[in-house]
Amino acid sequence: MKNLSELLQELKCLSCERLSSDIANLRLVEQFYNRRNDCIAQTLRNEAFEEDEQGDTAYYVVKHSSGEIMFFFSLKTGMLYDQFLDTRQLKLIKEFNLYLDTMIQDATLNDSNRNLIVKLREKLRTRKGITKADLESISNMGSTIFDDMEKEFNESTTRVGQTFPAVELVHFCTNDGTESLWKQMGIPMPFGALVFWYFVVPIVQRIREHVGCRYLFLFAADLTKNEKLVKYYADQLNFQIPENLATAKPIYDFSCKFMCQEINGLLKGREDFFNHSSDYDLEI
Secondary structure: OOOHHHHHHHHHHEEEEEHHHOOOHHHHHHHOOOOOOHHHHHHHHOOHHHHHHHOOOEEEEEEEOOOOEEEEEEEEEEEEEEOOOOHHHHHHHHHHHHHHHHHHOOOOOOHHHHHHHHHHHHHHHOOOOOOHHHHHOOOOOOOOHHHHHHHOOEOOEOOOOEEEEEEEEEEEEEOHHHHHHHHHHOOOOOHHHHHHHHHHHHHHHHHHOOOOOOEEEEEEOOOOOOOHHHHHHHHHHOOEOOOOEEEOOOHHHOOOEEEEEEHHHHHHHHHHHHHOHHHOOOOO
């Protein structure tokens, strides 16, 4: 079993660079594939180089000294927000709840409208938010509360309690074509976890030296029953599913789990990861 000093020496054969920094990477990415989710690898093979050049998303490749690309990940800026509302909005929501209470007690209310009101109240309780369509789905009954609620909607603005600057880990993918190379290196820890703590975290820390940033987040594309990938991100990379934070979720990530962690804890996590490197087994 390698000690920490030997491990860090072994890692010198790995390097991390921006994808578009070397034109040769256009050819090298053609050999990159992933058996579990090759759609992500396809992104690297097709549009990643151009996106990296344009600066829309920053793509990084982890390369062996032999020149082979063993892993890639990408980062871009984002924003998280607290779903709690401000005082004025809380007062409005309280009034709206009272109105719904009055409606649901109406003996003449049909089952369809009663079910709609129950769903609306649950959305309010869990702070999932309501839409114009939600308001239009139930009767006004002459109340001005609907006009007040309508004023809160704006096509270009989402009202939230507080926002937090963040960085998104967009892609995080290993090249299955280099499995044998990784095993030859004899490093006793999961490759993905090593890439995260050894390469990703220092980049995020450097980003924070130039712009304010509080969270690192991702969308875990996990469709397994036991949520194996979600558990991996939690156990190995310290990401958690937050209770009170949210972010804009693109259609691509509709079935994914939103996970995040505070950047303040990354350096401690990195230190813990390498200090416990002897706990790992190559079979993990």
